[in-house]
Amino acid sequence: MAEGAQLPLAELPESVQTALTEEIAAMRMIDRETLAAVVAEFGDLLEAVGLSFPGGLDGALSMLDGHLSAPAATRLRRIASAGQRRDPWDCITAAPPEALLPLLEEESAEIGAVMLSKLSVEKAAELIGRLPGDRARRLAYAVSLTGNIAPAAVAHIGSALAARLDTAAPRAFDTGAGARVGAILNVSPAATREAVLRGLEEEDQAFADEVRRAIFVFADIPARIAPRDIPRLLREVDQAVLVTALAGAEGAEAQAAEFVLGNISQRMAANLREEMQARAPVRAKDAEEAMTAIILAIRRLEEAGELTLTQVEEAG
Numbered sequence: 001m002a003e004g005a006q007l008p009l010a011e012l013p014e015s016v017q018t019a020l021t022e023e024i025a026a027m028r029m030i031d032r033e034t035l036a037a038v039v040a041e042f043g044d045l046l047e048a049v050g051l052s053f054p055g056g057l058d059g060a061l062s063m064l065d066g067h068l069s070a071p072a073a074t075r076l077r078r079i080a081s082a083g084q085r086r087d088p089w090d091c092i093t094a095a096p097p098e099a100l101l102p103l104l105e106e107e108s109a110e111i112g113a114v115m116l117s118k119l120s121v122e123k124a125a126e127l128i129g130r131l132p133g134d135r136a137r138r139l140a141y142a143v144s145l146t147g148n149i150a151p152a153a154v155a156h157i158g159s160a161l162a163a164r165l166d167t168a169a170p171r172a173f174d175t176g177a178g179a180r181v182g183a184i185l186n187v188s189p190a191a192t193r194e195a196v197l198r199g200l201e202e203e204d205q206a207f208a209d210e211v212r213r214a215i216f217v218f219a220d221i222p223a224r225i226a227p228r229d230i231p232r233l234l235r236e237v238d239q240a241v242l243v244t245a246l247a248g249a250e251g252a253e254a255q256a257a258e259f260v261l262g263n264i265s266q267r268m269a270a271n272l273r274e275e276m277q278a279r280a281p282v283r284a285k286d287a288e289e290a291m292t293a294i295i296l297a298i299r300r301l302e303e304a305g306e307l308t309l310t311q312v313e314e315a316g
Helices: 014-026 032-048 056-063 070-084 088-094 097-106 109-118 121-130 133-143 151-166 177-186 190-203 205-214 218-224 227-234 239-247 252-262 266-279 284-303
Strands: none
Touching (some): 056 070, 088 151, 097 121, 109 121, 109 133, 121 133, 190 205, 218 284, 227 252, 227 284, 239 252, 239 266, 239 284
């Protein structure tokens, strides 16, 4: 190439181009004897070649692209992706609790203890809290026995658990049924919400409790939003909507309104109170629509990572 020869390197797979460039970068001077020996060996290899296949699973997938069934191709890509990860624990620690809980339930206590030890304290505590008491106690005791486990064993366990996560059947929905129903009821009229919840309690109390935990209404603001986040929230809400919601708040909602007013500047609170007095009386329907708009703003901030809701179990 230094003498002007044109080689179609761009036609090679990207991984081969990268590897070739890295090898060239690592080379220095090569004497003539070594060069001649390498060329002779390369010539012998070329003459001996019968068939050539792409190395590795990625190369095989590229060659067979369009010839495999969709499920088989998806599964193989997951396996290839898992094999390329430097640390399988990155996959495990990033997985949601819903994906990790079956592993804790089905694997041995010793393996579960290793997994808990690699997770953040918060996530491990959440998982322990979802397990039956006897299982949680066995796992907690097993954690005490992990002190002398070899790093290689931890890596092997991580690879096995990551493989289980990667080969799990794909979910049709990203969130659980309780969360989906809760999200729907969040923006439903209060009468509809309570009627549906009463019906769920008659059919399945456990599922009804799950839905209630997923629901966030205006009256929940004091228990689930930190005081420091109130000013950030109000910047996302149109002032006319805010005034309507605050002026129309009654009962537990009135306590939430006072919580909001108590966590902003005195001047801003005074201005809002004046507007609330001028706005009153507020129709119940208008107040409910305004409160729903505030709840939707809270959910948008939560999804953007700009606000964190306190979990129901932690509230109060």
